[in-house]
Amino acid sequence: MRAMPIPSDHPLLLRIVDDLGAQGWSQQNIFLPDSLTLELAVECRRRYAQGELTPAGVGRGPGSEVREGIRNDRIQWVEAGESSACDRYLGLMESLREALNRNLFLGVDDFECHFALYPPGGFYLKHLDRFRDDDRRVVSVALYLNQAWLPEDGGQLRMYLEGPREYDVQPTGGCLVAFLSGEVPHEVLPAARERLSLTGWFRRRGAEPF
Ligand code: OGA
Ligand code: MN
Numbered sequence: 001m002r003a004m005p006i007p008s009d010h011p012l013l014l015r016i017v018d019d020l021g022a023q024g025w026s027q028q029n030i031f032l033p034d035s036l037t038l039e040l041a042v043e044c045r046r047r048y049a050q051g052e053l054t055p056a057g058v059g060r061g062p063g064s065e066v067r068e069g070i071r072n073d074r075i076q077w078v079e080a081g082e083s084s085a086c087d088r089y090l091g092l093m094e095s096l097r098e099a100l101n102r103n104l105f106l107g108v109d110d111f112e113c114h115f116a117l118y119p120p121g122g123f124y125l126k127h128l129d130r131f132r133d134d135d136r137r138v139v140s141v142a143l144y145l146n147q148a149w150l151p152e153d154g155g156q157l158r159m160y161l162e163g164p165r166e167y168d169v170q171p172t173g174g175c176l177v178a179f180l181s182g183e184v185p186h187e188v189l190p191a192a193r194e195r196l197s198l199t200g201w202f203r204r205r206g207a208e209p210f
Helices: 011-023 034-049 084-104
Strands: 025-028 074-077 110-118 124-127 137-144 157-161 165-169 176-180 186-188 195-203
Touching (some): 011 176, 084 110, 084 195, 157 176
Antiparallel strands (some): 025 176, 110 195, 124 186, 137 176, 157 165, 157 186
16 A cells, blocks of 8 residues: 555635535646646656657557547656655545545546646647556546746646536646546647646556457
């Protein structure tokens, strides 16, 4: 069991839980202290410089294909025990997982996440975070790692909400966005500069589709 840096009834986590229950999404502009955001950004850049981030696929398993017309970010999945900054983030997500289950009865038993780096010109077309053949993803969480992001840098996360209306989030360092994976279509608008994030999903246990 990982050490939990904050309890699952911390007000910051309960705000996310309340927003998800009320409207299906949540934005927290100051989720992480700057020091941890910076450490995670350094870790992401270090992995990139070492060639560990590889072109992201669309879909999962043997059917996953790299299709640069849909998304052209580079990713690397994060595992526990690789770096202290990542482990601290995983600990926070473990507390959030408990909060989701305790308050919303989501029954999520797993968290997976990857670093993502969009090169200048990078984008990810409108999509849902559930695969046709795999509906285990319940809540999506994007944490941004960019310093001083400006609107003209592009790269916003655009969510298509009820109304209908569009809502854009600047990928500014320390900001965390969560939404219901099966209900909120979204896209990453073309970024004019390098765009770093740590993107993850709370999942229900289920049969492996493959
Ligand atoms: C994804 C995704 C959004 C973002 O990786 O599935 O939609 O803002 N990312 O990085
Ligand atoms: Mn997505």
